[in-house]
Amino acid sequence: AAIAAAVTRPAASAPLFAGMEAGLAVDGLSAVMVVTVAAVTLAVLVFAAGEFAADENRGRFFGLMLLFAGAMLVTVTATTLPLLLMAWEVMGAASWALIGYRWRRPERAEAADVAFLTTRAADLGLYLAAGAAVAGGVGSLRLDALPNAASPWLHVATAGIVVAALGKSAQLPFSFWLSRAMQGPSPVSALLHSATMVAAGAYLLLRLVPLLDATRWAGPAVAWAGAVTALALGLVAVAQTDLKQLLAASTSAQIGFMVLAAGSGGVAGGTTQLVAHAATKSGLFLAAGAWLTALGTRQLPALRGAARRYRQVGAAFTVGALTLAGLPPLSLWAAKDEVLAAARTGGTALYAVGLAAAAVAAVYSVKAVRYVTRPLPETPQAGYDTEQRGTRRVARTASAPLFALTLAAAVLGVLALPGPASWLKRLVGARGEPSPAPWELGLSAGVAFAAAGLAWRCASGPVPVPRTA
Structure with missing residues (x-):
């Protein structure tokens, strides 16, 4: 159905309020999003069936x-602000219920409340924008x-939309809610962090x-918000020893590149980054969930050798993490260069911050790979079962979605090659955008490569023995 909608480009409308x-x-941009949302949702639900x-x-x-x-599909296809607002609110309410799905543990219900209230506060910007x-x-x-x-209502409306978008996409200063959302089941994290709610603001x-x-000030402000978030949250990801928290911080950082692209006028580059990141991040979260x-653990020291013990999951995670690192010829290398080419039009300083954020992405991604690919420890049980009782097996339903998402993460960089990039720019109405x-x-x-090599070397030291609960 998503492919049919992308090809036929349907449109519909109905009276809502007086004059609205x-x-x-x-259209071209929403066609890309419709297919992306549907594909990632299907992969995540197939994986979740065995979890x-x-x-x-x-x-x-x-x-x-x-x-x-x-709700995300309505958000990306809405042509009027009232309908977008309705879908935006339903998406936030559904995320609250999903993050707190296992609500009998109080910390999970509290995490859902924090995520909902933070994004809800930012969402008020959309109401302000509608009134303005x-x-x-x-x-x-x-x-x-x-x-x-x-x-001056143009500036008020723009400010409201920018605040709502930054809140939904966990950009500074709203980024803290995303780490709390890790209390939800791994399939929820995989969908929320890749193709749905966190991507909605971008x-x-x-x-x-x-x-x-139209406002002149909003583009540079959004671009710098994205660039600073990409760098700052990337550094937060480097410091993490919890795999899901590392991936959460990296989501804010990677979404920062999309926000940077939007502020720099790079619609095609931001779209390429969004699609490639959706496949990459959903696969990484599913591997972490497996x-x-x-x-029964998500602590990196306890996951030493996990990629060797569960080889299919390990292969998928390794490819996804190297893609997240921006290593050529994998997809996010080409996507980031499209974003940085747009950022360079905003000044050398903006480009430099974006390039530094890309280097940090290589550090946190390779750090995770180094932990899980080390030789198996002599006492492999140390640190297991600290979050939940482990089953010591990976569900059969995990293989197909992990393979599909890993393949997509590796090859979607073709969208940034000269021919496909020109086609994508025509599709999303972004002719004239700079190419790297x-x-x-x-x-x-x-x-x-330099940052990845440094991270590999630094992560090759002794691993602390994890504490067993």
Whole structure:
């Protein structure tokens, strides 16, 4: 159905309020998102089918996951602000229920509350934007008409949308809620961090680049917010010893590249980054979830040798992590260069911060690989079963989605090659965007390899013996 929608580009609308419609349409940008959301959701649900015990409420889980993905699909196809707001709110409510799915442990319910209240506070920006748009003469509240709002309401509407987008995508200063969301089941993390809620804010900014351009100040502010988040949260990821927390911090950092692209006017580059990251990050979270189920831990010292013990999961995780590191010729290397080419138009300083963030990405990604690929310890049970009782096996349903996501993570970089990149720019209406020069490709590759080599060397020291609960 998603592929059919992407090909046929349907549109529909219905009266909602006086002078306003509830509109849905699939254009070039939303066609890419519809296929991405559907593909990642399918892979995550297939994986989740083998992850839950017989005594758990599977109907509630899968129902909430489908509601969550459905809200994201409405968000990316909405053409009017009221309908987008409705889907935006449903997505937030579904995320609250999914993060706190195993609510009998108080810390999980509290984590769901923190995530919901933080994003909910930022979401008020959309209501502010709607009111400002009406006051500024955009009574239809069509997204493509928002840049036509009269000043000063144009600036108020833009500020509201920027705040809502940064909150949803866990960008500074709202990034703290994403680490709390790790209390949810691993399939929830895989979907939330890849193609749905956390990507929604970045998508909205990519969709509304004309609005950012209309104010002059919003584009540079968004670009710097994304660049600083990519660097700062990347450093947070480097410091983590909990695998899921490392992946969570890296999500904020990687989304930062998409926000940087939006602020720099790089719609095609941001879209390439979004799609490649969705496949990569969902695969990494599913691999981490498979190890958590099997070994009962997500602490990196305790996961020493996990990639050797469970080879299929280990291979998928290694490819995904090297992709996240931005190593050529894997997909996020090419995607990041598209983003950095757009960032360079905003100044050398912005480009330098983005390049530094790319180097940090190689460090935290290779650090994780080094831990899980070490030789098996003499006492492999040390540190196991600290989060839950491990099953010592990986579900059969894990292989197919992990293989599909790993393959996508490796090859989606073709979207940044000259021919496909030109096609994507036409598709999303971003003709004239800069492409990376050969020296930029070489520089980013050299920086990534140097940072990866340093991380591998530093992570090769003695591993502390994990504490057993």
